[in-house]
Amino acid sequence: MAKVKLLDGYNPNPDNYYASLIQGQKFAVIPHLELDSGEVLEQCPVAYKTWGVLNDTCDNVLVICHALTGSSDVSDWWAPLLGRERAFDPARFFIFCANVLGSPYGSASPLTVEPSTGSQYAGHFPQTTVRDDVRAHKHVLDALGVCTVAAVIGGSMGGMTTLEWPLCTEPGYVQSIIPIATAADHSAWGISWAETQRQCIYSDPKFDDGYYEPTPEGQPSAGLAAARMVAMLTYRSCVSFDARFGRRPPRQQQQKKPQSAAAVEPPLDLPRIEVPGQKTDNSGTNTAASSNGSVGRKSHAQRRDPSFSAQGYLHYQGQKFVQRFDANCYLHITNKMDAHDVTLGRIPPTDAATTTDDDEALRTVLARVPPGALVVSVETDALFLPEQQERLAACLPGASLAVLRSSDGHDGFLLEFEQLGALIEGKLRRDFPRFYDAESAANSVEGVEAVLGGGASLTGEMEGDAW
Secondary structure, X not given: OOOOEEEEOOOOOOOOOHHHHOOOOEEEEEEEEEOOOOOEEEEEEEEEEEEOOOOOOOOOEEEEEOOOOOOOOHHHHOHHHEXXXXXXXXXXXXXXXXXXXXXXXXXXXXXXXXXXXXXEOHHHOOOOOHHHHHHHHHHHHHHHOOOOXXXXXXXXXXXXXXXXXXXXXXXXXXXXXXXXXXXXXXXXXXXXXXXXXXXXXXXOHHHHHHOOOOOOOOOOHHHHHHHHHHHHHHHOOHHHHHHHOXXXXXXXXXXOOOOOHHHOOOOOOOOOOOOOOOOEOOOOEEOOOOOOOOOOOEOHHHHOOOOOHHHHHHHHHHHHHHHHOOHHHHHHHHHHHHHOEOOOOOOOHHHHHHOOOHHHHHHHHHOOOOOOOEEEEEOOOOOOOHHHHHHHHHHOOOOEEXXXXXOOHXXXXXXXXXXXXXXXXXXXHHHOHHHHOHHHHOOOOOOHHHHHOOOOOOOOOOOOOOO
């Protein structure tokens, strides 16, 4: 294979609006990447970020795998875990996080320009898999001079990627893994929720079979916002919503006199689809005659505004998402998650015919994973059920299971920083004491300043106290 080109800060697709939202990314270009599907991506870009310095033996590497709509910027969505004397310590480790294929944040995706046509792929970008992501990111690590990876860590879809790293690379390349809030395969429950979200996007007339203007204003924003609203119900829990919102009115009704400009809430009205042949006056009255000739009926326009805080929160999340994510990319990566199954194609047909125990097949495949994995669960997760992590821990060789105490559901792994940080750091200290000696601790701390920078999170799940 031709040599991977490291471009540092140069973006090979500068017209991608969403990639510009991630600050400080570096880029690599893989000349020829063959996918699981058999299709080939020519001049395939990969966006990534690093913190810390690769040591002389090129083995002090942490690979962090982002979740479904995350990015290469770990400091954006796991900031409390990244920094000096934290779980991801750039004075001890060379920390690497790359954007997955199909995501809008810089790696090859529907927003990428196809070399053979000079136009964006849009709706005909080839489907990629989690395994394709691992192989692409491994090419970048090779170009960076990495010899072995100390640990791979990720949650949700990032946990799927974490499981695939030791299975898609040579034995011994990955020393340890920490899969969080994930599963060996995507369940029928998860697939069904994802399909519901995709149908929201398909039903928006602006979708146009995936050939729309790829900007927040040009994309099928109503469908994408609705998809995000559906998704939020799978990421949180009934208990957290009831405790957080109850039956309170929307926060703009609570904020009679905002104390500052920062307290002023952005408009919550989501993009609306005009109903053909129906017009309303300023009062929301339907001025078109109905089938029985009546006029003056009230339309739904007057009843679309949120009456409750929970509705307002969902509207806020939908609007925020439209500004930072692309609909084609969302379709792509939800399909990628649905296809996830670590046993797929790894059980010989003769063995599969005689194997009736799914766990036996899973144990056979996972036997290649380094022993001693730490599997992390969230006790109230309704999307990736704790039983799925229990199964993983039982089938991974010598694995242990830890449970995050949280009422926030699946998103607990993006919110319970103190618990998660302690678990990860404890695991790394036990597995790699050599990186915690005095000499290692004196290494360069390049990147710490960027980690400690403030600012609102683009892709994280922390919201202000107003919610």
